[in-house]
Amino acid sequence: MVFRNWQKSELSFREISGEEQFYTVIGLGLFLCMSLAVLYGAYFGLTNFVLFSERDIYIKESGFLAPIIALIPIPALLALAAIQKLFGYSNIKTIKEIGRSGLLGILLFFSLYFVVTFYIESTLKTKGYSYCYWYTGPSFRAPDVWLKDESLCLQSGSLIRSDIDNFFEQHNQSGTAPTLTELQTFIVDAKQAREDYINGKRW
The missing domain is CATH 1.20.890 (cAMP-dependent Protein Kinase, Chain A)
Structure with missing residues (x-):
């Protein structure tokens, strides 16, 4: 596990080049922001496109945003690697872990995407909603539109x-x-x- 048995690096943060120090600090800020963005995207997708009120006559649903929570290990591990570099620890094991976790995260993302999409659509059909092609955007990422009264499509x-x-x-x-x-x-x-x-x- 990358969270245990941290080993001191041969060079401390002060001993590495100024350019490497700069990119380490910038990378840390960037990867932390990416982690927060992924968390917010999952929360936004869940609250706006997955959970819905049955009293609504018009619903936008998408299984695309909520599953991105599965990708959080990628920027999180990148941030951890930057933190290790910053405090003079070796981040080689963390860098290797990024590839494995990234692959698993991507596979989990697509698995969750299909599961969430199937669940949402089957639930909406059960509740009496009809898919409206004309109000759904052409983009793959655009949420699907469902109406309580299909005559309004x-x-x-x-x-x-x-x-x-x-x-x-x-x-x-x-x-x-x-x-x-x-x-x-x-x-x-x-x-x-x-x-x-x-x-x-x-x-």
Whole structure:
């Protein structure tokens, strides 16, 4: 284990070159920030795209962010290697551990991704939600959109996904469901507003 039996390095931190000292300190800060970013990404993905309220009529789900917790060993071990270098300990064992832990972390990430995605989608279908292709972004990382009422999934809203998102989020917050007529009217008004803005910009 890299956390036990630390061995003193042949050269202390003060004895290594100034350039190596600089990169050690910068690397430590960078890897610690990366570790925090991974933790935050997992927390954000869990709270925003995995856990949901059954009262919501519009749900965005993604199994992509939450499983990145499996990758935390990579920046964490890199930070540990920098700390060992900083305090004059050998970090050779830690560097070797990074490759093994990184490979396991990547395999675990994809395993969790498929498990989480399957769980979310099967749960949503059981609860009566329908997948909406038109409101889901084309990117692999874009969250999938599910609606309580599949009649509200309109192709005409596919080009104004951000407006559609805001529209449904407001209804989620108020606990009300829009009618089809309200949604159609909103789409027409939102498209017109965009056209007016673009035409105004051209002038």
